[in-house]
Amino acid sequence: MLSRTADNLYWVSRYIERAEFLARVLDATARLATLPAAYGGAGNEWRSAVLTAGAADTFDQHHGAANERTVCEFLAFNPDNPSSIRNCFEIARSNARAVRTALTGEMWEAINGAYLELRKYDSQKMTREEFARFLEWVKSVSLAFDGSAYRSMLRSDAYWFSRMGVYIERADNTARILDVKYHVLLPETERVGGSLDYFQWSTILREVSALTAYHWVYRESLKPWLVADLLILNRQMPRSLAASYENIVRFLDEIGRKYGRQGPSQRLSRSILTRLENTTIDEVFKTGLHEFIDSFIVDNNKLGAAITDQYLL
Amino acid sequence: MALAFDEMNGTDGAIREAYVGLKQWLDTVPADHIALRRSQAELFFRRIGITFAVYGDAEATERLIPFDIIPRVLTKPEWTKLEKGLIQRVTALNAFLGDVYGARECLKAGILPEDLVYRNPGFRPEMAGRRVPHDIYVHIAGIDIVRVDPDTFYVLEDNARTPSGVSYMLENREVMMRLFPELFTEHRVAPVENYPDSLLATLRSVAPRNASRDPVCVLLTPGQFNSAFYEHSFLADKLGIELVEGSDLFVRDDVVFMRTTQGPQRVDVIYRRIDDDFLDPLAFRPDSILGVPGLMSAYMAGNVTLCNAVGTGVADDKAVYSYMPEIIRFFTGEEPILNNVPTWRCREKDALSYVLDHLPELVVKEVNGSGGYGMLVGPHASRQQIEEFRRKLKMAPDGFIAQPTLALSTCPTFVASGVAPRHVDLRPFVLSGSDKVRIVPGGLTRVALKEGSLVVNSSQGGGTKDTWVLDA
Numbered sequence: 001m002l003s004r005t006a007d008n009l010y011w012v013s014r015y016i017e018r019a020e021f022l023a024r025v026l027d028a029t030a031r032l033a034t035l036p037a038a039y040g041g042a043g044n045e046w047r048s049a050v051l052t053a054g055a056a057d058t059f060d061q062h063h064g065a066a067n068e069r070t071v072c073e074f075l076a077f078n079p080d081n082p083s084s085i086r087n088c089f090e091i092a093r094s095n096a097r098a099v100r101t102a103l104t105g106e107m108w109e110a111i112n113g114a115y116l117e118l119r120k121y122d123s124q125k126m127t128r129e130e131f132a133r134f135l136e137w138v139k140s141v142s143l144a145f146d147g148s149a150y151r152s153m154l155r156s157d158a159y160w161f162s163r164m165g166v167y168i169e170r171a172d173n174t175a176r177i178l179d180v181k182y183h184v185l186l187p188e189t190e191r192v193g194g195s196l197d198y199f200q201w202s203t204i205l206r207e208v209s210a211l212t213a214y215h216w217v218y219r220e221s222l223k224p225w226l227v228a229d230l231l232i233l234n235r236q237m238p239r240s241l242a243a244s245y246e247n248i249v250r251f252l253d254e255i256g257r258k259y260g261r262q263g264p265s266q267r268l269s270r271s272i273l274t275r276l277e278n279t280t281i282d283e284v285f286k287t288g289l290h291e292f293i294d295s296f297i298v299d300n301n302k303l304g305a306a307i308t309d310q311y312l313l
Numbered sequence: 314m315a316l317a318f319d320e321m322n323g324t325d326g327a328i329r330e331a332y333v334g335l336k337q338w339l340d341t342v343p344a345d346h347i348a349l350r351r352s353q354a355e356l357f358f359r360r361i362g363i364t365f366a367v368y369g370d371a372e373a374t375e376r377l378i379p380f381d382i383i384p385r386v387l388t389k390p391e392w393t394k395l396e397k398g399l400i401q402r403v404t405a406l407n408a409f410l411g412d413v414y415g416a417r418e419c420l421k422a423g424i425l426p427e428d429l430v431y432r433n434p435g436f437r438p439e440m441a442g443r444r445v446p447h448d449i450y451v452h453i454a455g456i457d458i459v460r461v462d463p464d465t466f467y468v469l470e471d472n473a474r475t476p477s478g479v480s481y482m483l484e485n486r487e488v489m490m491r492l493f494p495e496l497f498t499e500h501r502v503a504p505v506e507n508y509p510d511s512l513l514a515t516l517r518s519v520a521p522r523n524a525s526r527d528p529v530c531v532l533l534t535p536g537q538f539n540s541a542f543y544e545h546s547f548l549a550d551k552l553g554i555e556l557v558e559g560s561d562l563f564v565r566d567d568v569v570f571m572r573t574t575q576g577p578q579r580v581d582v583i584y585r586r587i588d589d590d591f592l593d594p595l596a597f598r599p600d601s602i603l604g605v606p607g608l609m610s611a612y613m614a615g616n617v618t619l620c621n622a623v624g625t626g627v628a629d630d631k632a633v634y635s636y637m638p639e640i641i642r643f644f645t646g647e648e649p650i651l652n653n654v655p656t657w658r659c660r661e662k663d664a665l666s667y668v669l670d671h672l673p674e675l676v677v678k679e680v681n682g683s684g685g686y687g688m689l690v691g692p693h694a695s696r697q698q699i700e701e702f703r704r705k706l707k708m709a710p711d712g713f714i715a716q717p718t719l720a721l722s723t724c725p726t727f728v729a730s731g732v733a734p735r736h737v738d739l740r741p742f743v744l745s746g747s748d749k750v751r752i753v754p755g756g757l758t759r760v761a762l763k764e765g766s767l768v769v770n771s772s773q774g775g776g777t778k779d780t781w782v783l784d785a
Contacts, residue, residue: 002557002571003561004561006574098536098537101556157574
């Protein structure tokens with residue numbers, strides 16, 4: 001297939017995944033921000049959401065204070081924020097349109113329908129309730145796109161490149177949450193008899209839709225190291241770094257098999273997965289959670305660049 | 314201007330044969346059923362993304378071309394005659410281009426003035442003395458046809474460069490069959506869905522002789538901001554060929570390759586929807602970022618086929634158009650089956666003074682214009698517009714032709730007030746391969762939705778209709 005087509009498919013998936021991630025972050029933040037200070041509402045939740053979205057620099061250029069109104073508008077609708085939900089959908093749609101023929105009709109309808117629907121939302125006039133419904137809608141678009149790709153695409157390189165976009169983006173998003181919130185997961189902040197950070201932990205889990213999953217997996221009350229374990233190493237958890245990399249390695253292998261050739265991206269992805277497989281959460285904390293996450297984000301970006309070099313140029 | 318001929322109501326009050334079934338349907342079907350189907354049709358087009366960008370309209374980079382659900386109907390005998398005329402005309406066009414860039418017999422014989430060819434902006438001196446693969450220049454032609462009475466069809470324009478609109482022909486039929494299956498059981502309508510197969514067969518048939526037995530064809534688009542991008546992607550999809558942009562292709566040692574995830578792949582046939590000027594920045598406009606550097610040199614080396622060939626614009630010019638009857642006689646030895654609209658060439662002194670004296674009655678067109686831009690429809694123009702054209706004509710008469718304002722035929726069409734006659738034209742698509750000429754029955758009917766308007770171009774507010782050729 002054309003390199004440009006593969007590139008577009010890859011980025012369509014990344015942008016849709018990113019939009020969904022932003023919706024979940026906004027949703028979880030709104031919930032956390034309503035808590036009284038005594039329960040951990042520290043007052044900087046909205047700032048933290050901007051950091052998690054990786055949009056702090058652009059935000060500071062356009063807004064002074066981070067509060068519900070400014071952050072929701074900025075992350076969801078602001079045209080100056082290249083990664084606002086609106087921009088994610090618009091870029092995804094534009095990329096999809098350029099490779100319309102590589103998408104199935106269902107995928108195109110999911111994206112194009114979202115693009116048309118998006119115009120109906122007026123950020124200025126939105127009530128809290130409407131905004132919450134908007135976020136639900138964003139998640140449903142991502143679900144529809146993902147589901148239609150899964151159900152309707154031929155299992156060939158187009159599908160694999162599209163899936164790769166999902167998982168590279170997902171790994172990046174999960175790692176960003178950890179990067180911003182790592183300090184609330186560190187052992188010294190945990191106090192006996194319930195912590196103020198409890199609601200921070202549950203927020204992290206909500207941001208990756210894993211609050212219920214946590215209880216099924218660990219059958220324990222929330223413990224910060226187990227939250228970290230779930231998001232980093234647990235392969236049952238579809239948004240964990242390990243699960244994302246299992247998928248990345250699998251799809252890169254499929255591509256390598258079809259093309260009869262392996263390359264730098266196959267090697268790099270496997271070495272990242274091996275590192276995730278051969279470590280325990282204790283070791284991660286011993287060597288430093290923050291350092292671990294930082295170096296993961298760097299590696300994930302390197303893999304993105306390697307995939308681009310090998311296939312997408 | 315005479316009263317227009319209506320293709321359903323005819324001239325003597327009796328419903329014409331082709332429309333009897335349709336008329337009965339229109340008279341009996343409940344209004345809300347029609348309203349529902351019309352909104353379904355609109356929804357369908359919007360969902361699948363058939364949109365059309367209108368240049369100079371910042372409000373809507375993507376706009377829907379209005380679709381009218383009442384089909385336009387042609388009988389088999391009408392179509393058979395049209396088809397013969399089209400084949401004759403396109404055969405002559407190809408022979409003419411081969412001659413213009415080859416032996417130039419028609420110029421030597423004085424069939425048309427030399428300067429009309431040599432000074433024509435569509436003429437490509439680079440092509441002179443070169444042969445193109447299989448000697449075919451116009452692989453895909455969109456011949457615009459208008460009708461003025463039951464028996465008279467005129468050719469209005471020969472679109473020999475990169476004619477568009479065929480996706481609407483195909484999608485219109487698709488929508489009609491979905492929305493009105495009952496109409497198709499009552500009428501034997503010749504199918505058009507084999508167009509993509511015919512096009513692919515045509516492209517494959519003209520691959521360079523040194524290409525592999527399974528030639529690689531691609532469709533080259535200027536990109537998604539082009540007004541016809543939807544059509545490009547639609548066709549690439551139906552043909553099962555890659556939709557490439559200039560940056561997807563590169564030339565090495567006079568061979569064209571595309572960049573794929575598995576490395577470079579050789580390309581044999583390029584169905585290009587980019588104008589000559591933008592094809593290759595090394596050969597034509599150096600500022601073009603749409604094209605492929607070195608493409609012309611690969612083309613000259615005979616390693617790739619461009620469809621249509623470079624330089625076909627010379628036959629697509631409205632001044633050369635006026636000589637088509639002579640060109641057809643010269644190259645086919647036959648009388649033209651389809652006639653031209655009577656045309657005054659403003660380059661000729663007598664014609665010019667006639668035109669200047671009769672501007673309010675005439676249609677004046679720029680020789681190199683297209684898409685309905687830069688034309689004057691005398692009877693509908695303001696005094697100011699007429700004076701502006703008078704100035705233009707005096708300044709550069711060579712750049713214009715004029716034609717009588719034809720009473721274009723009308724077809725029943727849904728408008729705000731109900732069903733009313735609206736003017737239509739027809740663009741059949743003619744495919745010339747190395748093995749044969751292929752035409753699917755019908756083509757794209759365009760309809761001027763404004764009452765009395767004669768301008769059917771989608772860029773000027775025209776709509777489209779499904780076109781039926783009855784097979785019995």
